[in-house]
Amino acid sequence: MFAVNGSTFLNNSLSGVPRVFPRSTQRVAAPLVVVAAVSSNGRPGDRNVSVLVENTSKEMVESATSSSSPSAIDKEAKSTVGGGVEDVYGEDSATEDMHITPWTVTVASGYQLLRDPHYNKGLAFTEKERDAHFLRGLLPPGVVSQEIQVKKMMHNMRQYQVPLQRYMAMMDLQERNERLFYKLLIDNVEELLPVVYTPTVGEACQKYGSIFRQPQGLFISLKEKGRILEVLKNWPEKKIQVIVVTDGERILGLGDLGCQGMGIPVGKLSLYSALGGIRPSACLPVTIDVGTNNEKLLEDEFYIGLRRRRATGQEYSELLHEFMSAVKQNYGEKVLIQFEDFANHNAFDLLAKYGTSHLVFNDDIEGTASVVLAGLIAALKLVGGALADHRFLFLGAGEAGTGIAELIALEISKQTGAPLEETRKKIWLVDSKGLIVRSRIESLQHFKRPWAHEHEPINNLADAVKSIKPTVLIGSSGAGRTFTKEIVESMSSFNEKPIILALSNPTSQSECTAEEAYKWSEGRCIFASGSPFAPVEYNGKVYPSGQANNAYIFPGFGLGLIISGAIRVHDEMLLVASEALAEQVSHENLEKGLIYPPFSNIRKISAQIAARVAEKAFQLGLATRLPQPENLVRYAESCMYSPNYRTYR
Ligand SMILES: NC(=O)C1=CN([C@@H]2O[C@H](COP(=O)(O)OP(=O)(O)OC[C@H]3O[C@@H](n4cnc5c(N)ncnc54)[C@H](OP(=O)(O)O)[C@@H]3O)[C@@H](O)[C@H]2O)C=CC1
Ligand SMILES: CC(=O)C(=O)O
Numbered sequence: 283m284f285a286v287n288g289s290t291f292l293n294n295s296l297s298g299v300p301r302v303f304p305r306s307t308q309r310v311a312a313p314l315v316v317v318a319a320v321s322s323n324g325r326p327g328d329r330n331v332s333v334l335v336e337n338t339s340k341e342m343v344e345s346a347t348s349s350s351s352p353s354a355i356d357k358e359a360k361s362t363v364g365g366g367v368e369d370v371y372g373e374d375s376a377t378e379d380m381h382i383t384p385w386t387v388t389v390a391s392g393y394q395l396l397r398d399p400h401y402n403k404g405l406a407f408t409e410k411e412r413d414a415h416f417l418r419g420l421l422p423p424g425v426v427s428q429e430i431q432v433k434k435m436m437h438n439m440r441q442y443q444v445p446l447q448r449y450m451a452m453m454d455l456q457e458r459n460e461r462l463f464y465k466l467l468i469d470n471v472e473e474l475l476p477v478v479y480t481p482t483v484g485e486a487c488q489k490y491g492s493i494f495r496q497p498q499g500l501f502i503s504l505k506e507k508g509r510i511l512e513v514l515k516n517w518p519e520k521k522i523q524v525i526v527v528t529d530g531e532r533i534l535g536l537g538d539l540g541c542q543g544m545g546i547p548v549g550k551l552s553l554y555s556a557l558g559g560i561r562p563s564a565c566l567p568v569t570i571d572v573g574t575n576n577e578k579l580l581e582d583e584f585y586i587g588l589r590r591r592r593a594t595g596q597e598y599s600e601l602l603h604e605f606m607s608a609v610k611q612n613y614g615e616k617v618l619i620q621f622e623d624f625a626n627h628n629a630f631d632l633l634a635k636y637g638t639s640h641l642v643f644n645d646d647i648e649g650t651a652s653v654v655l656a657g658l659i660a661a662l663k664l665v666g667g668a669l670a671d672h673r674f675l676f677l678g679a680g681e682a683g684t685g686i687a688e689l690i691a692l693e694i695s696k697q698t699g700a701p702l703e704e705t706r707k708k709i710w711l712v713d714s715k716g717l718i719v720r721s722r723i724e725s726l727q728h729f730k731r732p733w734a735h736e737h738e739p740i741n742n743l744a745d746a747v748k749s750i751k752p753t754v755l756i757g758s759s760g761a762g763r764t765f766t767k768e769i770v771e772s773m774s775s776f777n778e779k780p781i782i783l784a785l786s787n788p789t790s791q792s793e794c795t796a797e798e799a800y801k802w803s804e805g806r807c808i809f810a811s812g813s814p815f816a817p818v819e820y821n822g823k824v825y826p827s828g829q830a831n832n833a834y835i836f837p838g839f840g841l842g843l844i845i846s847g848a849i850r851v852h853d854e855m856l857l858v859a860s861e862a863l864a865e866q867v868s869h870e871n872l873e874k875g876l877i878y879p880p881f882s883n884i885r886k887i888s889a890q891i892a893a894r895v896a897e898k899a900f901q902l903g904l905a906t907r908l909p910q911p912e913n914l915v916r917y918a919e920s921c922m923y924s925p926n927y928r929t930y931r
């Protein structure tokens with residue numbers, strides 16, 4: 283760490299680039315707005331705001347609207363008045379040739395309240411609320427609790443045989459009754475995670491155009507170049523804390539899905555709220571549409587995005603730069619921007635470029651690294667030895683593969699004191715052309731070069747396994763069924779307990795299934811996968827397997843950044859997040875062969891991760907939420923969003 287011009291540089295970064303940050307940013311509480319008024323510039327986003335009726339008196343509405351009411355418009359103007367009888371706000375007194383602002387100030391009551399997903403409670407509105415909020419007659423007379431609503435929804439969900447129908451039912455619920463959606467997801471996380479997240483979200487993105495009903499998130503396309511700040515202001519929520527952004531070029535292991543990648547930021551942010559307790563209103567899903575190279579989508583009449591091939595080079599980077607600048611201008615220094623499912627030829631560069639000026643996190647590179655390191659730390663309790671005693675082989679040398687590799691090397695270096703260049707030598711990667719070796723260095727992308735060790739060329743994984751004899755085999759290729767019987771048997775021939783992680787998503791792209799891994803290793807392997815597999819029965823024994831997915835990390839990681847008011851991400855935070863997650867793996871989990879804790883406990887786990895990340899932010903001088911809270915775990919828990927209904931006056 284070193285200081286230049288009042289900024290501190292941390293020269294230790296997964297992206298290989300020092301992260302830089304100013305030291306003196308203070309947290310400033312935003313004023314509480316009770317009644318939203320029509321803005322003087324007539325922006326729709328500022329204008330059409332619903333507030334609960336109990337907060338609003340007639341005088342407040344009048345005073346809030348008077349400054350910009352069209353009654354202030356020059357009444358001397360000629361021409362006819364086109365609106366008939368003058369309305370209460372004076373809008374109709376504007377003559378036909380005048381420009382007017384089409385604004386409304388409404389209270390969320392009656393019919394509108396039932397259609398506002400933030401406030402709607404459906405049949406759970408009490409008798410008193412039905413009276414106070416003009417709901418009489420708009421609902422059937424029965425009153426039910428939120429618990430009964432959850433029970434009914436789960437009953438209905440289980441009737442659907444097709445996963446995509448469940449996904450659509452969940453999205454409909456999110457659009458209709460947000461709190462019920464989150465209550466359902468939190469209380470049934472293990473059952474519903476595969477619906478709103480991988481694998482089903484993958485299929486949803488592939489078919490996004492045909493299942494599209496209501497837009498979710500913010501779409502920023504090349505058409506909006508030069509106006510991105512304006513577009514951000516169209517989003518109805520103002521206090522954004524986390525943005526998940528994709529350009530749709532590498533959606534899970536499914537490739538370029540263009541604008542239809544929107545399912546991913548929407549899904550990830552649902553997990554931010556359900557698993558990490560970030561308020562839904564503070565979350566903003568964004569898809570940047572620069573076109574797609576997916577010919578099938580370009581020809582699909584239901585495709586929702588720009589019908590052009592992807593912008594690259596300057597056209598691409600200018601749009602991204604405008605977006606990054608607009609975000610900072612609109613939301614300030616402490617909004618977390620999570621890059622998700624960008625192709626690797628952009629992902630590493632974006633992380634390096636904006637890591638020094640924004641609070642950015644690449645989930646595929648950094649979140650995945652942290653979750654896999656956690657699983658490996660836990661697995662050591664089953665296989666023995668220290669990390670440094672193991673040999674690692676990856677199939678896939680992209681974002682996930684090289685990100686994980688770098689964090690493992692960093693952890694070994696931290697534990698042993700050996701230089702990073704040395705610890706990297708324990709790690710080998712195979713890409714589509716074979717083992718990454720020194721003789722290939724000239725043709726390698728920059729993020730692969732640190733892994734080009736001395737070795738004769740090998741062009742396939744099976745031979746690489748035989749030659750390297752890894753103790754840990756990690757699949758991060760996006761290529762399904764690539765861990766063959768021969769490969770798993772080979773791993774099992776020189777390891778008593780081979781560690782095999784098939785990280786690729788969705789299930790169709792998994793390098794092998796749980797059943798294959800346990801069967802081919804005769805029940806000896808320690809297995810986890812990116813998408814979930816049901817427990818496997820082999821030789822009379824049941825083997826449950828864990829989910830090695832960054833969903834364990836990013837919600838708690840983001841919470842930690844937010845509650846500490848962190849202004850930059852640092853690799854040390856990834857390491858402590860891994861340690862915190864590994865500590866949550868119990869003896870009972872390990873006895874079953876599980877190297878991750880169950881998701882059912884995830885909010886408590888996220889609070890632990892958040893506390894450690896926040897603590898690290900304070901230690902590094904990156905936190906701005908001062909003074910530091912005494913008990914960070916309790917503080918993290920107290921900050922978490924609860925989906926329980928609120929009582930309306
Ligand atoms: N479980 C989790 O939490 C996460 C899982 N993932 C999953 O990991 C997968 C990869 O993601 P990411 O790293 O971002 O993707 P990238 O495109 O960055 O990297 C893919 C890598 O796999 C290599 N590859 C592709 N096909 C083959 C093949 N048949 N044989 C050998 N190597 C191959 C590519 O080789 P080349 O470079 O030569 O083209 C490249 O090195 C995806 O399926 C994604 O869903 C990603 C993030 C998190
Ligand atoms: C899990 C995830 O981020 C991915 O597969 O891309």
Ligand SMILES: [Mg+2]
Pocket residue numbers: 534622623645646
């Ligand atoms: Mg991803």
